[in-house]
Amino acid sequence: MSGVTVGSAVATVVVPETAAVPENRVRPAQVRPPADKLFRGMARGSGYVVLALMTMVGVFLSLRAQDALRVDGWKFVTTQAWEPESHNFGIAGILTGSVLIALTAIFFALPLALGTALFISEYAPPRLKKALIALIDLMAAIPSVVFGLWGFFFFEHASVGATHWMSDYLGWIPLLHLRVDTGEADAGNPLASNSYYTGSTFIAGVVVALMVTPIACSVMREAFSQAPLGEREGAYALGATRWGMVRNVVLPFGRGGVIGGTMLGLGRALGETIAVYMVISLTFRIQGHILGKGASSVSSVIAQRYGSSSHFAISALMAAGLALFLMTLAVNFGASMIVARSRSGAESEA
Secondary structure (H helix, E strand, O other), rough: OOEEEEEEEEOOOOOOOOOOOOOOOOHHHOOOOOHHHHHHHHHHHHHHHHHHHHHHHHHHHHHOOHHHHHHHHHHHHHOOOEEHHOEEEOOOHHHHHHHHHHHHHHHHHHHHHHHHHHHHHHHHOOHHHHHHHHHHHHHHHHHHHHHHHHHHHHHHOOOOOHHHHHHHHHHOOOHHHHOOOOOOOOOOOOOOHHHHHOOOOHHHHHHHHHHHHHHHHHHHHHHHHOHHHHHHHHHHHHHOHHHHHHHHHHHHHHHOOOOOOHHHHHHHHOOOOOOHHHOOOEHHHHHHOOOOOOOOHHHHHHHHHHHHHHHHHHHHHHHHHHHHHHHHHHHHHHHHHHHHHHOOOOHHHH
C-alpha cells in the first residue's frame, strides 16, 4: 500500500500491488482439449494434401507436355491451328476462345448473382430465404451435361431472334460485329440462314453463366450477411432507407466478396468442358465475333481429340491442359487474396 497527498488534505489510497507474473506461462495450445487438437491437425493435414495434389497435377502435366513443347517452342502460344501430326499446333485460338466464353459467362452471371445475393440477404422473408438458399445450392449440384442439353436443344434455337437483334442494332460493338465471309448472314436480311447464329461463343457463355451463378451467389451472400449489425443500425438511425443502408454499408463491406465470387466463377467458367463441347461449333482460329457460328475452348478440344490422338498428339493436349491449369490457378489464387484482404474476408477478424 502507498499514501498519496492531494492538495492540503492527506488521504491514504490503497493501491493493490501488482501480483507477480509467473515466468512460465501456460500456452493456450497446451490447454486445448484433445478434440480441438485433432480437428486442428485434420484441417491442417487436409490443406497440405490439397497443395500436394495440385503440385502433383502440375508436375504430371509438365512431364507429359515436354515432347510437344520441345518441338513447338514459343509457337505453341501463337499458332492458330491444331495439327499435331504435322507439328502445326498451338493454343492461340482455343485459349482465346476459352477466355471469351468465360468473360461472356461472367457478364451475365455477375448481375444475376449479385441481385440474387442481395435479395436473399437483405429483402427476402425468413421462410423464403431458406428456400432460395436451398434452390441455389441445388442448382450448383446439377450436372453440367444437363445444362449442355438445355443449351443444345432449347436455348440455341430460341435465342436466334435475340442474336439477330443484337447483330442488327449493336453491331457497332466490336465483339458483336459479324464479319460476313461466306454470305450466310447479312445484317438486316430476314432470309439469312439461322444456322450462322448457332454454336457460338454467346450461346456457350450464357449456358456457362447459369452454371457459375450459384458459386458466385453463395460467396456474395456470405459476405453480405457478415456486414456489422452496428453499422446497419447506425445507418437507419441517421435516416437511411433500406436501399441507402445497403448502398452505404452492405455493398462496401462485401466488395471483396463480390470480386472474389466473380473471380471464382471466372475460374470455374474457364475450365468448363462438357456443356461447352455440346453447344459450340469447334474452330481453332481466333473468333473475334461472339454472335457468329464457331467457338473454341481448351477443355473442349481435349475432350474431342483425346480418344483418337497419337502419343505426340496427347502430349500436345497435355500442353494445352497445362496452360489452362496455370491460368485457372492464377485466377483462383487472385480471388482468394482479394477475399482475404477485404473487410468481409478472414483477415478482417480479430
